[in-house]
Amino acid sequence: MSASKSRQAAADLLIETLDNRRTLDEAMELSETYGALTGPDRGFARAMASAALRQLGRIDKGLAPFLNRPIETAVPPARALLRIGAAQSWILDTPAHAVVSETVNAAKHWARARSASGFLNAVLRKAVNDRTAFDAAPVTSVWPDWLTVELMTSLGVEGASALARLQMEEPDLDLTVRDEGFAEDLAKRIGAKRVGLGSLRVASGDVAGVEGYRAGDWWVQDAAAAIPAQLLGIEPGQTVFDLCAAPGGKTMQIAAMGAKTVAVDRSKTRLQRVEENLERTGLQDGVEIVAANAETWSPGEQADAVLLDAPCSAFGTLRRHPEGAWIKGPDDIARFPEVQLRLLKAAAGLVKPGGTIVYCVCTPLKREGADVVAAALKDTELERAPISAEEAGPFASALTGAGDLLTLPLGDFAHDAFFISRLRRKA
Template identity: 50%
Template sequence: MTLAKQDTELDLGDKSLSGGHTRRVAAELLGAVLDQGRLLDDSMDRSAAFEQLSGSDRGFARLMVSTVLRYLGRIDAGLQPLISRPIIALNPDVRSLLRLGAAQSWVLGTPDYAVVGASVDAAKAWPSTRPAVSLINAVLRRVVSETERFEAQPLKAIWPDWLWNDISQGLGKTAATQMITAQTQQPRLQLTPRAGDPVALAERLGGRVVGRASIEIDTIPVEDVAGFKAGDWWVQDVAAALPAQLLGAKASERVLDLCAAPGGKTMQLAASGARVTALDRSKPRLKRLRENLKRTGFSDIDIVAADATAWRPEAQFDRVLLDAPCSALGTLRRHPEGAAIKTAADISRFPDIQGRLLAAAAEMIKPGGVLVYCVCSPRPEEGVEIVTPEILAGRWRRHPIVPSEVPGFETTLTPDGDVLTLPQAGLVHDAFYIARLVRSAA
C-alpha cells in the first residue's frame, strides 16, 4: 500500500537542515518511550535536552518520534530485512536512530542526504552509537533507496498482533483498520470554548465548528493559539466533549465528576452553572486539574483527592459523570505509543475496576438522578459489557441518547441508545463508548 508523504503537524520550514543533535535528542525521547515505557509527553517534559532545542527543532524532534510511534510495526517490518540480526537485539540507541531515519524517509519525505547524513552525524557524536556508525550508514542508504520495503507491509503490521486480534475480534476488521488509519494521521487541534458563540470563536481562530460546540484548528503550539492565556478555551477531543454534554447538567444542580483529572469535563460541567465536585485519586493529576481551572477562571469547584470506590459524599448528587479508568486504546491517534508499550495483560484489569466504580456511583446519586458512563476505549469488555441488563438490574435503567443530541455523531448511536465513536469520514476523533443511565428508585 503506497501512502502519500505525511503532512507535518507544525509549519517547520525546511527541516532537512536540522542536524545530528536534533536526531540524537529525538532518539533519546524515542528510547524513553519504547525502552522505558514512558508516555511521549512525559518524556519531553523530563528532557532538558529537548527543552534546550529551538522551537522549530523541538517541533521536528516531536514529529519524528511521533511518526515512528504511529507506524512502528510497519517500520520495523521494513527495516528487518536490511539488518542481519533481530532489530530488537540491536543497541537501543542504534535501533532508535534507524527507526527515526526510516520514518523520515518512508513517511515524512525528508531528503535522502539529510536522512543519512544527519543520522550518521548523530551516531558519531553519541558514545553508545559510535561503534555502529558504519552499520547505520549502510542500513539507511538502503532505506532511502528501497522504499518498497515499507510500502509492501500491510497496514495491520503497525499494531502488535495481540492488539489487532483484540480490536478486530471485538469490533470487526473494518473498525480495526479505521482505527489504525486514524492513528497514522497527525491530529488537528480540537478545543472546547469556555463560553459564548463557538462559530464566532472558530472564525477568530481560523477553524471550524465540529460536533455540538467544539472547534477544530490547524495544529500549532497550544500556547500560541489566541485566547490561551485568557482561558477562552481548553484542549479537548470532540468525542471527549460528548459525555459532559449528554449529562445535561443544569444551573445549581449538584454534579459529581468521578475520575475528573485533568479537568476538561469538569470545566464543561462548571460552565453549565452546576455546583461541581471533582474527584480523582491521583494528586499529581489533580495538580494539573487545578492549573487548568486557574487558567480558565473556574474557582468554585470542590476538589477531592480520594479513591472513588471507597469515598462517599455527605449528600447524594443530582448527576454523576463517570469517566472510568480504561485501556485508552481509543486515543491512539493522539497517543500512538500506547500500541507499543501496552500489553494484553495491562488492559485486562480494567473491566473489574470499571464495574466496581459503577457500583460505587450508585451509592452517590439520588434516585432518579442521571449518570453518564464513558471510557476512551471502544473495546466491548470496557463498554457495552459493563452496562449489560444483568449488571444494571435493580439499580439503573438506560436513558437512550437520541440523534438530535449528538450532531455530527448520529451514525455512532448503537441500537441500545449508547454512543460508540469509531473514526468516521470527514471527522477524525477519539474512540469513546458512552452510556447514559438513570438511578432506579431505592
C-alpha cells in the same frame, strides 16, 4: 545546533517512550537532549519521534529485509536511530543524504551505538532506496500484533483500519468554548470550523498561541470527549460528581453549565492540573476539588448526576498518543474491566434515585465498554437511559442498538473513539 543533534534528541525520545515506558509528553519533559533544542530543531526532533511512533510497526516491517536478526535485538540507541532514519525517509520525505549522514553522526552520542555506525550506515543506505516492504505492510500493522487482534475483534476490519489510518496523521486541535454564546465569533477570529456538538477545530500547533487561551475562553478537548458531559441533562444549581476527573475538561464543561461540581480524582498531582485549568478559565468558584479513590469515597450526600470517565486502555486516543500501543501490553489492559465495574457500581450509590450516570471510556474495546455496562446492570439499581439520535447529532450514526454511543471515526470528520453509556438509577 547541528542537524545530528535533532536526530539524537528524537532517538532519545524513542528510548524514553519505548524502553522506559513513558508517554511522549513525559519523554519531552525528561530528555535533556530534547530540552536543549530550540525553534525548528526542537520541532523537527518531535516530528521525527512522532512519525516513528505513529507507524512503528510498519517501519519495523519495512526495515526487516535489511536486517539479519529482529530489530529488537539491537542496542536501544541503534534501534531508535534506525527507526528515526526510516521515519525521515519514508514518512517525512527528508533527503536521502541527510537521513544517512546525520542519523549515523547522531550515533556518536552513545558509546553503545558508536560501534554500530557501520551497521546503521549500511541499513539506512538500503532503506532510503527501497521502501517496498514498508508500503506493502497492512495499515493495521502500525500496532503490535496482539493489539491488532484486540481492535479487529471489537471493531471489525473496517473499524480497526479506520483507527489505524487516523493514527498515521497528526490530528487537528479541538477546543471547547467556555461560553457557547461567543463560539461563532471566536470561530471566525481564529479561523476554526464547528465540529461535533459545538467544538471548534483548528490546525495543530502552539496551543498557547491561539487567541483566547490566556483569557480562558476555551480549553483543548476532542470533539468526542466533549459528548459525555452534554448528555447529563443537568440544570444550573444541581450537584454533579465528576469521578476520575483529571485533567479536567469535563469538569470545566459541567462547571460552565452552572452546576455545583465536585471533581474527584485519586491523583493529587493530576488534580493540580485541574485546578490550574479551572483558574485559567475562571470556573474555579463553582468547583470543589477532592483527592480520593472514587471506589471508596463517601461524600455524605448524593448527586443529581454523576459522570464517570473511567481509567482505561485509552486505545481510542492513539492518534494523539500513538506510543500507547507500545508502552502497554495485554497484561496491563486485562485489569481495566474489573476496575471499571467497581467504579461504576460505586457511582450507582453516589447518585440520587432517578438521577443520571454517564459512563465513558476513551477506548473502543468491547470488554471495557458495553461488557462493563451489561455487568453493572445485573448487580445495581441502574437502568439504561438511551441516547437519542437528536442528542447525538452528527454522532447519531455511532449509536448502538442499546442506545449507547461508540464514536468510531467512520463519519465526516476525524475524532477519538469513545464508548459512552447513559444510565439512570431507578426511582
